[in-house]
Amino acid sequence: MEPEKYREQFSSLEAEVRKVIVDHADVIRKILIAFFSGGHVLLEGVPGLGKTLLIKSLSRALGLSFKRVQFTPDLMPSDITGTQVLTESDGRREFQFKQGPIFAQVVLADEINRATPKTQSAVLEAMEERQVTVFGETYPLEPPFMVLATQNPIELEGTYPLPEAQLDRFFFKLLVSSPAPEELMEILHRTTGEALQGASQVLPNNGAEIIVEMQRLLRQVLMAPPLEDYVVRLVHATHPAAKKGDGAVPEVGEYLRFGSSPRGAQAIILGAKGNALAEGRVHVSYEDIEAVIYPALRHRLILNFQAEAENVGADQILAAVIKKVPRD
């Protein structure tokens, strides 16, 4: 695929989703970047901000199969993955695998932190391996596959916060903020009128093939060794154990228990490549790296008690890291 074609498709998808979703341009772009990078996204925001609508619109624009799973404490893993059911045909009874909602190409795991860890971990294999194992049989998931999970940051009673291992499997963690007054006005106009216009399909019916091609192109984007080195230094700087002269940041030592995993560096590089293509470039720049470092690393930094007590967030620490680590 040509870079121009990629950008054209990307812009069309972006524009289509923005027809439905007011504001959140950055969130929409990052979700698309994560999608074409082959990653999964965790959306965090209070209820009513249009997270679910955003994901539904996106899947519709992409022309991919979409399933939504509302995570509740009584949700069982088989409710997600599917299970063997006894069927009868031509007088013969046999067990047949009934696919769960995870077998869609775009899966919305709504309020993922409300399900038990057992159920949450059922999604884990699907996200990482892109396959599901039920009763000893493995079923591959149809590409492209993406999990978009949401979680509510305020209602923490009766929730099961995602363990670090599972958080690490999300490519980006995006924060959905409340709309500004003008944007709220626009939301009201769109949603309280005669009819709510949904997103239309942008990609043709063989959209999956196009998406796979776009994903392949994204990985071919040129990245200079000094920029790769910069990413390595950034990720290394998030480790509290990093030595003083090794690009260590004081805030990291003070507020972090653990730094980013190598998946964080992978997410930065792929995200930067996706950002470059979205900008119409075939090479990564420093700006691309800095544009994706927050969503790529904020859920991979494990804060310590002092950070919680002083209300210091991962974004503040990342800002310090970007400031302290030199580009060259």
Place this chain on the structure above:
Amino acid sequence: MPETLVVRLASHLKRHALWDALLWFFPPLLVFSSIAVFLYHSAWVGRETLIVVAAPFVGLALLTGFLRFRAVAPLRRAAAHLIDERVGGKDRFITLATIQPSLCPPFLLARLRREASGLMRHLDLAGDFPYRIKRSFFQSLIGSLSVVLLFLLFQQIGSIFVPAPDNELAPLAQKLSPIPRFSELARSLEMLAARMRDQGLSAAEKRSLIREALKRVESQLAAERQLGGAANDLLNQAAGALRGMEQGLEEGQEQGAGGLNNDQTGKGKGSGKDSGQKGSGKEPGELSALEIKEQKGGQPERGERQEMGRKQAGKNHGGGEKDESGKEKSDEVKGMGKEEAGGKGGKRMEEEIPRGKTAERFLRPGEQGEKGIKGARFVTVELPEEEAGGSTGEGGLGKRRGFRPKVPISNAPLRPPDSPDAAPEKQPLPLEYRGLIR
């Protein structure tokens, strides 16, 4: 090709870095060379010392300059980064300069090159990256100028606190000039004093000038002795000052250290050394103004006697303080000159009262005087045998032993030295105390 542009810019900037390193390195080198040449020329340091000091310095400076050049010389990567910044390349040039083409999809690389080529049309290497003198050069310049100023300042301070020998010479020349028969000599001494301040003259040249002047003064002195003229003191002072200057130059050249000015240092060193070694800041042939007076035939005046006593004490106590001793000497000489000028009444009295001929010189401590030496004075003291035998030279010995000494007989009239029962011990006694014993 964008990659070629990056290489060209890198070499362009390397030339700038080379200039920066040279400019940074030049002022201190110039200052060091100037100071070294100055010190060598004014015979402060010898050729060997100069080479020993200069070779490591120049080597170190070259090494530092090279390391600085290496530190500031931009790599291709830095050059590409600069182009990106200049043309808004969004890291296109740095990507092209550093990426390995064989690992890249050709169609993407071709597209990146096309984009970069489009941008590089706006770039003019000489115009967009002109050479500018860096701050490091100004810092180096300021530092070097500070060193020069400090050097000059120390030199000035040195010249304030350490009087130059020509400072003695010039007043002497002024004193000599009113006397018609010495006017020619005074003029030559004034010229010499002026030439001694000339930094361009080498030590050898200065020495030869001093020797010439000294010959002239000595010949004049000999003529005056024959005539019995009264201006011998001034001539002797001039001769002493010239000898001191010559000796100072020799010492300064030999030692290569000890002061700021060759002449000044030479003086200080020379006098100090003498005083340390011999207890007197003079060469055997050199005489102080006081001695010159004595030699001339007069008793030293009261003030001069006191001053001489102080001088003796100072010499005994501070034999090791070379520079101070040297300075002291020059001060004394000056003081004498002042007395000479101001105390004319005393001088007249001295001329009126006839005095015996002065001793040519005193015996120095430890020196055995020969019998019949001209002007030598001895006092023969006879001690009782008990005292002489038990004495260790320590005070209070007799008291400890319970020994009651007999009535001292040292003040008893002395036996004539040539009599058979003359005392074997002989104690040289300064002339000043002769009257007391009598």
